Amino acid sequence: MINLLKEVARGKRGARDLSMEESLQAAEWIMTRKATPAQIGAFFIAERIKMESVEELEAFVTVLRKHAERAPVRKGIDCAGPYDGRKKSFMATFPTAFVLAAAGLPVTLHSAPSLPPKWGTTLLDLLLEMGIDAQRMQKDALIRVAEATGVLFVPAEMWCPPLKELRSIREELGMRTVLNSAEKLVNYSGSPYIVYGVYHNTVFERMSKLIQNLQYEKALIVQGPEGSEDMFIDRATRTYIVDGGEPRLHVVNPDEYGLETPLPEKENGWTAADQLRVTEEVLRGEAHMAFTNQVMLCGAVRLHLAGRVGSVEEGVYTCKSLLDSGAALDIFRTWCGAMLGKEQLI
Incomplete structure (x- = not known):
């Protein structure tokens, strides 16, 4: 060494x-x-x-995968957001997962307790706010929930023990390391599609090459809010499409689909309770239009990436229908009940 x-x-x-x-x-x-x-x-x-070079990043992903538990469930999409969480923006990827599942596209979400440098709210925090302690769940139970609902949640430090063992060092350093990029690419469910968030557009080409090397069928690298995989709804989002050939820049403009909406002002940061409340409001059809539109745009782009719709515009109509009909809400309620052990899965 x-x-x-x-x-x-x-x-x-x-x-x-x-x-x-x-x-x-x-x-x-x-x-x-x-x-x-x-x-x-x-x-x-x-x-x-x-x-880090592409080869160095790929090596860390390869070794993480070697030491991780992985469980192919069904062909779906991996939503790879920042493990250091969110502080200033809505986590649209969470309600979007249930819209996608209602559309028949399986989704994998993965998270861990918050990490540096941001120390924001994570998906795991949302589950804890709901009374779900996914870190105490057996892998088989999580897979059963995924098979029944189409949404797999992976507590990353349980399924990939080296991440847990290295946590104390990362916390002491207090800054980004190679693991901040690599941990999002373990691909716990063997998904052929991935939507991957980055903070800076300077890493687009490097991450595109890495994702090509990892042989996903198709990927979308997104420079979303706080380095997330979500689309902005009040302005355009820079993305890179990785699809076999040369990666290409693609700007997703919500105005093209009649979705661009100013976000409501929020004085304080987003807590787990805030995130969960707005998630439920979106799925019930009671949210501020900006958040509903953001979920529809995120869902539409992901459905198109996975080839489930012919265009983003078609995806928007599909997502709107699934929200209006209550289909996405039904999946969410079933998933919550199963994760809490209150609903019997057949």
């Missing part, structure tokens, strides 16, 4: 990217804790300064 550290930590001019073989070795030593905490911390900081 010391020899590898010498290569990535020689300073701005002397540091070099590791080869794939070297990267795999470093990732394995870190994930199995054969490297010391000091060495792990030094490696993470050196990589942050140097900036």
